[in-house]
Amino acid sequence: MAEIKVEGLHKEFGVGEDRVVALENVNLKVNGHVFVSIVGPSGCGKSTLLNILSGIETPSSGKVTITQDNHDAEPGYVFQAARLLPWRTVMDNLLFVQKDRSDETRARCQKYLDMVQLGDKVDKYPGELSGGMQQRVGIARAFSIEPDVLFMDEPFSHLDAITARSLRRELHEMWSHTKKTVLFVTHDVGEAVELSNRILVFAKGGKLEDDLQIDLPFPRDPAEEEVAVAKAQVLRKFEELDLIAS
């Protein structure tokens, strides 16, 4: 079982007058087959937290451990923009992050491309695909390494509403099927409610203000009353924490 443990995490950028605190004394624990969304206003340190968890950035202080059955866990990452190599085909983009290019690895990549409905686009270059398709490749790439935990940083924020909705459904199916631990950054409360078991609310200054459980059955339709009510409750929490005004 994958476990993410963050203890006393602190991150700041710049020095002197330019010093900006991105995360302040963040403590959290996530384990098992859960989908955890991190929400909050712009600049509250959501993406910084994911960057530290995935090793792109180092913390100023504090401790982060990500384990799978007491061993180092392997993380996968889906970015805000797909971040594909434009000079490599779809298949080569997936193979780029693999440890080998064996037939077995290729078959695994093909399986995840099939899951995001791009099984017939393996020889296409990213520039030949739509924005939604590119993001699907990014999702397939992250799943293809069969990570223990998956970090997703506002992966649907660049997409139109219809494409984003369709991708959310696909993501939910993949998460249900693969039983991964997912940490998902979003600024869209509706998206968080639709996908998550748990929502972490961050405030400006990088403080973890609240940890909400969403106990509704999946799949969730945003048009359903109980989903809409849950969304309203989260937004009310935002108001209580004065996050909307900020």
Added chain:
Amino acid sequence: MATAVATASRAQRGLPRILRSPRTARILFPFVVLGIWYFIYYTLDSRIFPSPQQVAVFMWEEITLTSGVRYSSVAENLYVQFGITLMRLTIGFFIALIVGTIIGLAMGVSKKVDAFFHDWVMGLLAMPALVYALFLGLALGFTNVGPIIAVVLAGAPFVIINIREGVRNTPKELIDMARSFEVPQNKVTRHVLLPSLMPFFFAAIRYAYAVGWKGLVITEVFASDRGMGWTIKFWYDAHRAHGVIGYALFFIIFALALEKLVFDPLADRAFKWRPKMDAVQMAEGDFGGVQREGFLFIEDQEIEEGADTTVAKGGNF
């Protein structure tokens, strides 16, 4: 603005498709030049200014070696002179490419190295070829070394600047992506860094070749007794304009052939991943996923009418 565009579109719709294609425009250009040439020739009625036929006959005789003109006691002709120039260009070009790439990489990576070379590279870029042509003639006499150095001096600054910009524009977002997936550094170098440098490298090659060629010809005029530049000077001294224009046309034909037969296929091969772009995307510098600007970025794209414009714009990295 919108009205102007709409008017232009209506006007274009009146023309047959073949007349609207870029290929037709390209083919049309030499005929327009020929028309202007004839106009000037008949208007001036000059004994010095040659007719297109005179130049064409001259060029044909040079190609078939039937003109009877030999440029020295060792019976040198078009091919020998061209061979000499080409040999000098090739050697100088490769030296410029190697030296320029090394210095450009170092300048891109290190601010100190950049500070060390920056002003001198800019100075060399601004220096007229005539200055070092004269200096090389005085310093080295009529040898192959002077013209070769001229190619290096003309071409290397363009290679340096392009490679430096290429290094500075390495896509950090893709490198971060690779790091988050724990991709080994050698794989990142092969699959991310080198391909991202390719557009800048190709721009460097084309510019180094073009300006090296110009520097070489000027140097051959002043500091050589052989080569194409010297041959143009030969016809200038003989007051035969058809010789000057004829040899200039040999240059142009060779440059275009090299462009079409060598550079274009190489670029097509290296950049086959690029989507066909429409004019707006070209103007915005959107190169299918990686948004960045290359100094002297000259890799062109064939813009086809009715090309697929559903291509996604690259992510805002």
